[in-house]
Each structure stands twice: as structure tokens, then as C-alpha cells.
Amino acid sequence: MIKFKNVNKWFGSLHVLNDINLQVSAGEVVVVCGPSGSGKSTLIRCINRLERIQKGELFVDGMPLHDSTINLTKLRAEIGFVFQQFHLYPHLSVLENVTLAPIHVRKMKKKEAEALAMEKLERVGLADKATAHPEQLSGGQQQRVAIARGLAMSPKILLFDEPTSALDPEMIGEVLAVMVKLAQEGMTMCVVTHEMGFARQVAHRVIFMDEGKIIETGKPDQFFDNPQSDRAAMFISKILKH
Amino acid sequence: MIKFKNVNKWFGSLHVLNDINLQVSAGEVVVVCGPSGSGKSTLIRCINRLERIQKGELFVDGMPLHDSTINLTKLRAEIGFVFQQFHLYPHLSVLENVTLAPIHVRKMKKKEAEALAMEKLERVGLADKATAHPEQLSGGQQQRVAIARGLAMSPKILLFDEPTSALDPEMIGEVLAVMVKLAQEGMTMCVVTHEMGFARQVAHRVIFMDEGKIIETGKPDQFFDNPQSDRAAMFISKILKH
Amino acid sequence: MQIFPFFLKGLWMTVLISGASLILGTLLGFLLGMLRSRKNRLVNPLIGFFVDVMRGTPFIVQVFIVFFIFPEFGIQLEAFTAAVLAMTIMGSAFICEIVTAGILAVPKGQWEASSSSGLNILQQLRFVILPQAMKTILPPLVGQYVLLIKDSSVVSAIGVVELTRVGWLTVVRIPEGLMVFSLVGALYFAISYPLIRISNSLERKLTVNRVSL
Amino acid sequence: MLEFFSFRTIWEYRSLFQEGLRNTFLISIVSLFLALIAGVLACAARLSGWRGLRGVSIAYIESIRSTPLLVQIYFLYFGLPTLGIRIPEIQTGILALMLNSGAYIAEIVRAGITSVPGGQIEAGISSGLSYFQRMRFIILPQALGVTVPPLLGQAITLVKDSALLSMISVVELTRSGQMLTSERFMPAEAFFTVALLYLVIYFFLKYLSGWSQKKLIFRET
Amino acid sequence: AGELDEIVKRGELRVAVQSGVAPFAFVDKTGKHTGSMVEFAADMAARMNVKLKVLDYDWDGLIPALLSGKADILAADMTPTLQRALKVSFCDSWYYVQPCVFTKTAAKYQTLADVNKPEVTVGVLLGSTGENIAKKYLPKAKIKSYKGSGRMVVQALLAGHVDVGVNDDLAVLMVLPDFPPNSVRLFPKRLGDGKDPLSFAVRYDAQDLWQWVNLYFKTAREDGSYKKNVSYWLESSGWKKEH
Ligand SMILES: Nc1ncnc2c1ncn2[C@@H]1O[C@H](COP(=O)(O)OP(=O)(O)OP(=O)(O)O)[C@@H](O)[C@H]1O
Ligand SMILES: Nc1ncnc2c1ncn2[C@@H]1O[C@H](COP(=O)(O)OP(=O)(O)OP(=O)(O)O)[C@@H](O)[C@H]1O
Ligand SMILES: [Mg+2]
Numbered sequence A, B: 001m002i003k004f005k006n007v008n009k010w011f012g013s014l015h016v017l018n019d020i021n022l023q024v025s026a027g028e029v030v031v032v033c034g035p036s037g038s039g040k041s042t043l044i045r046c047i048n049r050l051e052r053i054q055k056g057e058l059f060v061d062g063m064p065l066h067d068s069t070i071n072l073t074k075l076r077a078e079i080g081f082v083f084q085q086f087h088l089y090p091h092l093s094v095l096e097n098v099t100l101a102p103i104h105v106r107k108m109k110k111k112e113a114e115a116l117a118m119e120k121l122e123r124v125g126l127a128d129k130a131t132a133h134p135e136q137l138s139g140g141q142q143q144r145v146a147i148a149r150g151l152a153m154s155p156k157i158l159l160f161d162e163p164t165s166a167l168d169p170e171m172i173g174e175v176l177a178v179m180v181k182l183a184q185e186g187m188t189m190c191v192v193t194h195e196m197g198f199a200r201q202v203a204h205r206v207i208f209m210d211e212g213k214i215i216e217t218g219k220p221d222q223f224f225d226n227p228q229s230d231r232a233a234m235f236i237s238k239i240l241k242h
Numbered sequence C: 001m002q003i004f005p006f007f008l009k010g011l012w013m014t015v016l017i018s019g020a021s022l023i024l025g026t027l028l029g030f031l032l033g034m035l036r037s038r039k040n041r042l043v044n045p046l047i048g049f050f051v052d053v054m055r056g057t058p059f060i061v062q063v064f065i066v067f068f069i070f071p072e073f074g075i076q077l078e079a080f081t082a083a084v085l086a087m088t089i090m091g092s093a094f095i096c097e098i099v100t101a102g103i104l105a106v107p108k109g110q111w112e113a114s115s116s117s118g119l120n121i122l123q124q125l126r127f128v129i130l131p132q133a134m135k136t137i138l139p140p141l142v143g144q145y146v147l148l149i150k151d152s153s154v155v156s157a158i159g160v161v162e163l164t165r166v167g168w169l170t171v172v173r174i175p176e177g178l179m180v181f182s183l184v185g186a187l188y189f190a191i192s193y194p195l196i197r198i199s200n201s202l203e204r205k206l207t208v209n210r211v212s213l
Numbered sequence D: 001m002l003e004f005f006s007f008r009t010i011w012e013y014r015s016l017f018q019e020g021l022r023n024t025f026l027i028s029i030v031s032l033f034l035a036l037i038a039g040v041l042a043c044a045a046r047l048s049g050w051r052g053l054r055g056v057s058i059a060y061i062e063s064i065r066s067t068p069l070l071v072q073i074y075f076l077y078f079g080l081p082t083l084g085i086r087i088p089e090i091q092t093g094i095l096a097l098m099l100n101s102g103a104y105i106a107e108i109v110r111a112g113i114t115s116v117p118g119g120q121i122e123a124g125i126s127s128g129l130s131y132f133q134r135m136r137f138i139i140l141p142q143a144l145g146v147t148v149p150p151l152l153g154q155a156i157t158l159v160k161d162s163a164l165l166s167m168i169s170v171v172e173l174t175r176s177g178q179m180l181t182s183e184r185f186m187p188a189e190a191f192f193t194v195a196l197l198y199l200v201i202y203f204f205l206k207y208l209s210g211w212s213q214k215k216l217i218f219r220e221t
Numbered sequence E: 001a002g003e004l005d006e007i008v009k010r011g012e013l014r015v016a017v018q019s020g021v022a023p024f025a026f027v028d029k030t031g032k033h034t035g036s037m038v039e040f041a042a043d044m045a046a047r048m049n050v051k052l053k054v055l056d057y058d059w060d061g062l063i064p065a066l067l068s069g070k071a072d073i074l075a076a077d078m079t080p081t082l083q084r085a086l087k088v089s090f091c092d093s094w095y096y097v098q099p100c101v102f103t104k105t106a107a108k109y110q111t112l113a114d115v116n117k118p119e120v121t122v123g124v125l126l127g128s129t130g131e132n133i134a135k136k137y138l139p140k141a142k143i144k145s146y147k148g149s150g151r152m153v154v155q156a157l158l159a160g161h162v163d164v165g166v167n168d169d170l171a172v173l174m175v176l177p178d179f180p181p182n183s184v185r186l187f188p189k190r191l192g193d194g195k196d197p198l199s200f201a202v203r204y205d206a207q208d209l210w211q212w213v214n215l216y217f218k219t220a221r222e223d224g225s226y227k228k229n230v231s232y233w234l235e236s237s238g239w240k241k242e243h
């Protein structure tokens, strides 16, 4: 489904992705973790070409992303992206947030798109908020709407960039619950997160990055309880300490 | 040191503080927790009069805050406040951030203030960053500078409003470590936080708020392991679940 | 070409009047802007009304009032002084708006942090708020300067011989009207364009890097 | 000059002031509308990837911003006929005001667009929306809110600038005042009336902008 | 104390002019105020034994300057009308201009009747004699009044914005040499009775000054200085080389 082959990327002179090799197959759930600035966001932003890679090859759903002639709209319609800061459209209602892309990218009829959107909102438990505006929702609710917005395009892959780290502790649970459900239903997911509970419950693999490199890959329990590298061990001890 | 007597506050028609009674004595460490919107921030913001109370009496270090004639500058010089978002001054260096108030409020000489500031920066482990600008620091480092800034006025009380919840998980530890040290040295502290580890380690009392009321007060271990009220129990289960 | 020295004299007068009133107007505008950002219930409507009247009436009328109506209240001013005064007052209203907006754009947390340290309001403004507000203030402020410089042409009505007036006076004597006004335009351009470039580059420098659309 | 302030004369000249007010209002509305179009186009050109187009737009914007409107009017009215293009006064005035305000509006719209948070744009990109769809459905609606106050400022400037058309014999508000002055030698009456009427237009526009802003502003959470 | 006392006490005669009207009042090559009216004003000041201060306003500033007391005398090419005289006192006319109709040489208009038609546009100067005259004699034509100098009207004519212009012939003849030769032609017959007065004006409570100005012109006519001024500035174009 996703295949990184010796992928490299620089911001100016900063080498943010350093020879990345990684494969994610359909239905797999991969958690990416690592210290701040290690390149986690950049990694998953490359998958839907929010960032371009500069060296190496990257295939997503068979499309070569290193090739500049590919159809980006088609690619992005297949991939949902959930941001740390939600980025809901503040001038649109919840329902309109979810139907915008189906109507204008998938060219669905408005009725049809709304039915679809209601179904997705139902799935994240927010069908009753369809007419509300984002500012009337709590952070956790906003993030769930953002997930519904991603789902509405019926993507083959869902990407999450620290979806819970802008949330109050009590709201983290409700968002993770939605993500766990999606994972269990077989969605292909790449998730940047430090939520160990989530990783242990549903991730097939945990990837640990530092300074633009993938340092370690492993099953969640094995990774958290028994990390191979010193850096990973130190990182885990830090996020566990308090 | 701090004494709330039937304190009430409204925002418009919203009753955010409802008959608060609370005493904090010198050297005590109090942790405040509760769901979002329950009035925690408002409560501690009243202590240095960032918010004014509308009914009841509030004494801080002997000064009656319900009285509008008190000397605010004097009051605030005695109280340090650490914000969730750090609020360092982005146009000043770390050292200048820390020396600003000592120079202009305490009327210290620049040299003297700098020596003091270096001592405080040392205490939070950032003496080597004195010449850096806030944007060059990680979130955890910024928050530690903010603590040093508070300490530089040699306050009698330190207030913290969710000091770690805007931080990446790996940085939470370094900030909590500084706070634990302060607590152990006998500083009077009121801390809004959901960090159970911190509360258990150093808090003398945990206060649980909901809907503007203090619902429960207790020793940390007793509160977290065996909450008396249903609301507190539910809240604790939520923040523990993931 | 023998008219050129005359034009330079006009240009000099334009620079003089604009320069003096920009400096004074900036000081007054900052003062008003700072007062206004305090949201005082008494002062604010007053400043608001002042700004509205200044923005809502033609500058020529303001100049006439200063020059021709003030004398009724015993204030007789030379044309130059009246021009500078009128420009200062008008400019300060516009600058006040820019400054208020700049101050309000500084995150509330900066006010809270500095007041928590015990700084008084003036210290907060001086050391914390204004230095940060300058980022938002500077680009439109320089842009406003250009507008004010161009507005200074209005004071020719009360007999100040500045650049535009020189244009009109010259056009009486020589036939090449278009040439005269090209020259006037070129000279205004010579003062304004550098300022506009400064404003643009300030805007580029002071606003954060952004994603491309 | 104020001693014998004559309201009667002002009343006597009411039809002249009416005509002036009407013309100022109409000219302003039409020019403002056209200037909005010109401004949005110029802004689009300025933000476009095409270097040539961008250059043209920057040249237009900066040359307009750094020269006085008076000179621009003079050029259109007396300069264009030498090239064989003759446009009547009112149209010349509208054209001049449109070109002039268009340049400022282009900058205002650009500022509005660049104020939309980057995350909004990325969210749009990630949903597969095209450039124009993002502009149309995400960026412009949000930019609109921020643009209203400076647009109001520009509209007010435009209204007052239309006074310069008196130079080329358009009877607008300022000219009506000048005519009263010239026929009756009553400058105080003339310019207080004119100022008051401009102020009326100003408050009308201000009210309009406050109203539309209430409908257009959104906060990102 | 009267106005004159004040002028003498002040040691300065303040005269408001509009420097857009060669050869009456304008700014010469060296940037100095000069012209027929300025010379008269200078002579007046000299005979009062005070200094002259020339205040140079835009059209909009002239009348307020007089009314607000910034200036003592208004020396502009203004025609006295009864309505205007309600606000200021006009001195005796010191000169008569002859308003004329002018048009492009190639234009078909020949007589006043040709021009007095709704489809004809007439260009005049705001507030000038020409404006009053045009309203009186060409009531059917459409009038556009410009601000600034007489040159504006000729320019508007040649640019095609108006069909004919009305201004005093002196002002027209004065600027014609600057335009392409033979491009503009004057109607042979002058408008009105051929003579329209120009007057200086003072505030109406300054009767002493009013009398003094009248007496001045009477004296000047008698001692020949009037003749000298007028023939140099208004009846020849010799000044053009010198200024
Ligand atoms: N647009 C950009 N221009 C320049 N440098 C960038 C840009 N985006 C990211 N970087 C830098 O690239 C490095 C990797 O950034 P990235 O956001 O991928 O890290 P991350 O692992 O997601 O960190 P975090 O946990 O803080 O989100 C960082 O040093 C960052 O400063
Ligand atoms: N300045 C204000 N004006 C109006 N309402 C306010 C204001 N500040 C806070 N509130 C409201 O008062 C209530 C209590 O707010 P407060 O910030 O004290 O809650 P909190 O417990 O700190 O919540 P959180 O955990 O989200 O920080 C909330 O409903 C909030 O919306
Ligand atoms: Mg990241």
C-alpha cells in the first residue's frame, strides 16, 4: 500500500528524512513515535505529498509520488489526513465540513453527500452535532468531526499527526476510541502518537524515529517493554516517568 | 497565606465560581483538578487578581483582594504565575525575560538582576541558554524559563495553570522535575494539573472542582485511589483510561 | 528645464510639511492608540468619535477649519503652521487606528504575563507590548505615511506652495501641461516609492513564513 | 465667518447639494464595485505563479500607490485624448477611482488571503480540493471577514477622493459647496454642509461594514 | 480703530490672490508673485508706506481668507455681482474684460445662436467672469466649469471635452501662442456689452479701506501709473519675455 525506498528529504541544509525504508500493507496499523523534531510529521506528510521527497522512491497505492506528473487530486482523495490542530473550516457547519470534498471532488449530489456525511458522523458519535459550527464543539468533538471529514472520502489510507496531543486529558479517550474502532475494522492507518495504550491495543508495528532516521521497528509490546536501541529506551523512559 | 471565603464570580450569567471556601497555608502545595470549564483557571487567576471576584472575601498574604484599593503591583510582585502557554516575551532574550521585572518593579541594578536571573536559570537547568531567544527553545525549556522568570521576583506564592499540558510528552518530565524540587524546598504552590504522578509525589492536598464548585478535597493518594464523589470517580476513570 | 529649481522648492516644502506632521502625528497617534487599547469606557468613545470625524470628513474641510475658523476663537495661525497642525491631527487619527489594531493583536497572554510580574501599565506597554505590536504596526504605518504625503497636496488651498501647487502655478505659464504633471507625479513617486518598498519588505520580514496556497 | 451662518441659504441650495450628494454616492458605488473586481483580479495576478503576470500586477499596484490621484485624473482626462481616446467626465472619474482604489484593494485582499491559517489550506489540499476550489470554498470566505474593516477604510477614502473630480467639472458634493461659495461667497455654510454630508456617507458605510462583518467573521478554534 | 489704522499699525498690507491667472496674478520664472494685480497691490502698499504681503490661495481659499480676516484685500479676477456683494464690498471696477466665445478653428459654430443649444457644451472657469457670462448669454447650452487656470479650458476644448469655451479674451489670447498655431479661433463678437468689470474686494465693514482703494485707482489713473501697468501687462505681451 505504501512503500518508501531510500527516501531522503532536506529543509535547506537540514536533513529531515535520511534514507527511509518502510512498507505498510493494506489493513496494517503503524504507529510512529520519536522525539520532537525527529521527522515524524514530515514522514507522514510525504505520504499525501503535503511535502515532496527529494531523493528515493515512494509508492502509495501503486502511484509513484517521486514522479511529478501523477494526478495529485486522485491521490489525495484516496488518503485521509487528520491534523493535530483539527483544522476544521470555521465558516462551515459540521455537516458542510464533511460534505465539502465529496461534493466538489467526488462530484456527489448534495443529498447523497449529506447522507454519507451523516453516516460518518454517526460513526464518530456526533450525528446530533451536524448543524453546529466548529467553535461550538469541544476539542475532542472537533477532532472526531475531522476524522469523519477524512472518512467521508472513503479513503484507502488514514494518516494521523498527533491527533490527541492538542486535547484535554478527558477528551483524549473519546478520540482514541474512534481510532481503535477504525483500526479494528481493517483501515490502513499511519499514526504519529505517543499514546502507548492505543499503540499496544491496535498497532501492528511501532516505528521509532530519531534525527530523520528510522531507528527501530517492532511489535508494540516488544518495543515498549524491551526496546533494542539506547535512544528508544531513553525516549520511552522519559514519556513514562511522570 | 491564601484564604477564600464564600467567593463567587460570574462571567455574564455564567456562574464560574460558586461559594468557594479554601485556605492554603504557607509552604503548602495544592493541586487543583477537574473537567474542562469547571473553573480551575478562574480560581487561581483570582489569586493574583487577573480576574476579580464579585462576592465574598479573598485574602492573599494578608491583603484583601476583594478591596479595590489594594496595591496590585505589590501583590503581584509577591506572586509568581506560570501559564499553560508559557507567554515568554518573544522579543527578549531568555536573560532579559527573567530580569525585566526585577529591574523595573524591584528597581534592581542591571548587574544585580542578571546575577539573580542566572541563579534562577541555574536552578531550572538553563543557565547555558541565557542569551538564546524563546523561539530557539523547546516547549519544555520555555516553560522552565517561565518558571525562572516567576522565581526571579522571589515570590511567596507560585501559581501554575496547567504548566505541562502544552508540552510534548518527553518534555513534561523536565518541567515536573523543577516543580517537584520547588515543592520540596517549601514553596507555597497552587497547581492546576492532571499529572497524577506529580500530585501523588508532592501535593499536600488535591482539590476537585466541577461547575464552579469545590466538590472534593483530600490527600492525593486517597483522592485518586478512592474518590468520595461519583463525579470525581468518573473524572479519574476518564483520565486514566488511555 | 529652468522650472526645475522651482519644483525642487515645492518638493522641499512637501517634504518639510509631511516630515513635521508625520513625526508629530505619529507621536499623537501612538498616544491615542495606546489610550484606546485600554478600552476605557469614558475615553474610548471620545477617541472613537474623534477618529470617525477625522476619517469621515474631507481633509480640505479640516484644513479650512484650522486655518479659517480657528481665528474666530482667537487662534491665528500661519499657513505653514496650520497645514502642519491639520495634517498632524488628521494623521494621528489614522495612525491611532493602526496602533490600536497592532496592540490588540499582541496575544492577551503577554499582558497577563507582564502584569503578573508586577509591571505597571506603562512598563507593560513600553517593555512588552509595543515592541511586539510594532510587527503589526510598521507595514501599514509606512503605507499610511505615503497616503499622508500625498494628502499634503491639499494644503495648497491655503497658500502653501508645495509640489502640487507648483504644478498648478507652472501649468499657467507653460504649455506642456502633461509634462508638468508627469514631473509632479515623478517627484511624488520619488518620495513614495522607496517608502512603499520599505513597507513591503517590512511586511515580508515581519510576518511569519507561510504555506503556499 | 461664522457670525452670520445662514441656514436659509443652505436650504435654498438644497437641490444643488442633493445633486452633489447623489452624484458622489453613485460615482462612489459604481467605482467601488468596479474597483473590487479590479482589485481581486490584480491580487489574483499578483499571487499567480506566472512571473509576467505578477510583474504587471506589481507595476500597476506600486505605480498607483506612489502617485497622487490628481495626477492620475489629469492623465486620463487630458492625456488620453492625445492618443485619440476621449472619455466623458463621469466615466473618466469612475475609471480613475476604479484604477486607484483597485490597487489598494488588491493589497487588502492579498493581506486577507495570507491571513488564513496555513492549516486550513493544508486541510483543503488533503481533501483533494483543487486550487480554485480551495480559493472559492475555504480561503476567500475566511479572508472576507478580515478584509471588511480595511475595505471600509478604502471605501471611505474613495468617497472622499471623488471630490477631486470637481477639477474636471463633475458636479459632486465638493463642487456643490464650491458653487455655493462662488455664487454667494458663503464658504462656512458650504464647507460645513459638505463635511456633514460626507460624514453621513461615512457613517452609512461604517454601519454597513459592521453589519457585514458580523455575518462574515469566523474564529478558528 | 478702522481697518486702515490696523494696516498701518501692522505695517503690512495683506492681499489675497489666486496665482493661476496670468497676466493678472501669477508666479514667474523666478518663483516670484507678479502680474498686473500684484503690481497694483504693491503700489498700494508703497503708497500706504507699509510692506506688501501676497497671500496666494487656491480658488477655494480666496473668499474664506478675506472673510476670516487673513487678508485685507481680495485681488482676484472676480466680477462683482449683487449676490456676492451681500457678503463683501466690491471697490469700483478697475478694469473691463471682454468675455469671448472661442472654439476649434475647424468647428462649425459661427454665431452665438449656433452655440446656444442644448447639444453644445461650454467650458468655463469656476467662479470666473466667463462663468457668469456664459450662464447669462448661453442659457440653453450645457456648462462645464473647470478649476484652475484659463489654460484648462483651452486644453479641455482641444481634448474635445467641450465644444466651445467662454473666458475673457485677454486670458484666451494670452495662452493661445502656447498651443498649435491656428487651432483655436475666437468669435469676432464679444459677449454682453463687450465689457465686464473686474473689482477688488474688501470686507464690508472696512469702508475706510474701500474708499482708499477707490481713491487709489482714481489717483493712479491721473498720475499715469495705472496706464503704465495696464499697457505693460494687459495690452501687450512684452512681459512674457521678462517673466
Ligand atoms: N517547512 C519547514 N521548513 C524548514 N524546516 C522544517 C519545516 N518543517 C519542519 N522543519 C524542521 O524539520 C525537522 C523535522 O520536523 P517534523 O515536524 O517532521 O518533526 P516531528 O517529529 O513531527 O516533531 P514534533 O513532535 O515536534 O511534531 C524539525 O527540525 C523542524 O524544525
Ligand atoms: N473571560 C471570560 N469570559 C466569559 N467566560 C469565560 C471567561 N473565561 C472563562 N470563561 C468561562 O468560564 C468557565 C470556567 O473557565 P475556566 O477557564 O476557569 O475553566 P477551566 O477549569 O480552567 O477549564 P480548562 O481545563 O479548559 O482550562 C468556562 O465555561 C469558560 O468558558
Ligand atoms: Mg510533528
Ligand SMILES: [Mg+2]
Pocket: B040, B041, B042, B161, B162
Ligand atoms: Mg484552564
